[in-house]
Amino acid sequence: MISYEDALRLISSSTKKLHQMTICLSDALGYRLAQEVRADRPYPPYNRAAMDGIAIRFQDYLDGVQNFNIQEVIYAGSASDGVLTHGNCYKIMTGAAVPSSADTIVRNEDLLYVANKASIVHHEKIKSHANIALRGQDLQSGEVVIPYNTYITPSIISLLATLGVTNPVVFRKPKVSVFTTGDEIVGLEESPNEVQIRNSNQYLLTALLAKDGIIPESIRHIKDTEADLYKGFMERMDSDIMLVNGGVSAGDRDLVPTVMKTLGAELLFHHVAIKPGKPLWCGKLPSGCLVFGIPGNPFSCLTTYILFIRSFLNSKPTSSVKFPLACDRIGKSTFDDFFPVQFSEEHKLAPIPINGSGDVRLGLFADGIARHHRANRILKKNDLISFYAF
Numbered sequence: 001m002i003s004y005e006d007a008l009r010l011i012s013s014s015t016k017k018l019h020q021m022t023i024c025l026s027d028a029l030g031y032r033l034a035q036e037v038r039a040d041r042p043y044p045p046y047n048r049a050a051m052d053g054i055a056i057r058f059q060d061y062l063d064g065v066q067n068f069n070i071q072e073v074i075y076a077g078s079a080s081d082g083v084l085t086h087g088n089c090y091k092i093m094t095g096a097a098v099p100s101s102a103d104t105i106v107r108n109e110d111l112l113y114v115a116n117k118a119s120i121v122h123h124e125k126i127k128s129h130a131n132i133a134l135r136g137q138d139l140q141s142g143e144v145v146i147p148y149n150t151y152i153t154p155s156i157i158s159l160l161a162t163l164g165v166t167n168p169v170v171f172r173k174p175k176v177s178v179f180t181t182g183d184e185i186v187g188l189e190e191s192p193n194e195v196q197i198r199n200s201n202q203y204l205l206t207a208l209l210a211k212d213g214i215i216p217e218s219i220r221h222i223k224d225t226e227a228d229l230y231k232g233f234m235e236r237m238d239s240d241i242m243l244v245n246g247g248v249s250a251g252d253r254d255l256v257p258t259v260m261k262t263l264g265a266e267l268l269f270h271h272v273a274i275k276p277g278k279p280l281w282c283g284k285l286p287s288g289c290l291v292f293g294i295p296g297n298p299f300s301c302l303t304t305y306i307l308f309i310r311s312f313l314n315s316k317p318t319s320s321v322k323f324p325l326a327c328d329r330i331g332k333s334t335f336d337d338f339f340p341v342q343f344s345e346e347h348k349l350a351p352i353p354i355n356g357s358g359d360v361r362l363g364l365f366a367d368g369i370a371r372h373h374r375a376n377r378i379l380k381k382n383d384l385i386s387f388y389a390f
Ligand SMILES: Nc1nc2c(c(=O)[nH]1)N[C@H]1C(S)=C(S)[C@@H](COP(=O)(O)OP(=O)(O)OC[C@H]3O[C@@H](n4cnc5c(N)ncnc54)[C@H](O)[C@@H]3O)O[C@H]1N2
Pocket: 180, 181, 182, 184, 185, 197, 198, 199, 200, 201, 202, 245, 246, 247, 248, 249, 250, 251, 254, 276, 277, 278, 279, 294, 295, 296, 297, 298, 300, 357, 358
């Protein structure tokens, strides 16, 4: 049996290079960038008014000027090439370019306008260089802004739009096939008898994939026979990734590893020293398709997806952040133990009780899972431990 870290290493060394393609920016959500993106010009591109008000020379104010003559009104999108004369100001709108002869903006709230004059009424608010976002203060021209392999979120879409990247180069999304297995599993359209259960993991896996920007190419349920499994997997050999749920532990009908062997799969590992999720199976088919044989218990399915499948999809281990634990915790395993947690009001990780990995509540209302490292039998309240968000 291998460790959590070794399993991650094996998975990351099996990453397949996906083809690149250009895509229309409006369709790019959920893809990964196959390019780095640099700033095409400084941002802001000009000294930008951050408030509606008047633009002045601060020295005029220091020299005692309090009533400024409005020399010109400058709106966003228009440029002025004038030069401020002593005692004058520009009336200026948020987003407009501040002419170089002005260095400070006084907000409308701190002024009284009478005829063509603006008088400062709140002196305590007036500060040199206030309310101007300087050219290049956010980004310098040519600077790398978005690194290679960045996952495209709504805020990345916005940034790409700002930088004028209308057709980003992205990696093709992997073709993912989802299989659930098991004779006891029935579809949601059926009414389960006493010894049957509904196929929740199919919905769990497709929802997790959707969160990671992937819609599976195919979703199927297969009965626990070698022939059915063989046929089902054969039909999807062209996938980049197969997620096969159930049938990977030690029972007579846990046939997934055997059938994968018949199909010529190279075994990367079977069993990882983690709890839950120990029976995880991972191998590579001759077609290059990476197969994850995911343990059937719902919380094992969720945990192994977060730790391994998401790492593979992101080409980097799923990120974790350390937070303090809300209470003492005694480890019950020599494995790395992952348990559901919810943030307390003090931003500590409060464990959610769970009756083992078969508990259908999957740690209801958990924000994610936390790691009880194998090296520590006892964790004390306020110990910093790794948290992985769902
Ligand atoms: N002798 C041993 N038995 C087991 C071991 C072991 O090491 N030695 N490992 C246990 C652990 S840990 C887990 S986890 C499970 C994993 O079993 P499988 O991956 O083979 O999964 P199944 O046996 O098919 O199912 C386990 C459990 O999950 C339910 N299930 C399965 N598929 C679904 C689904 N699509 N939706 C909802 N629930 C599902 C299934 O009904 C079972 O209750 O093995 C232990 N046994």
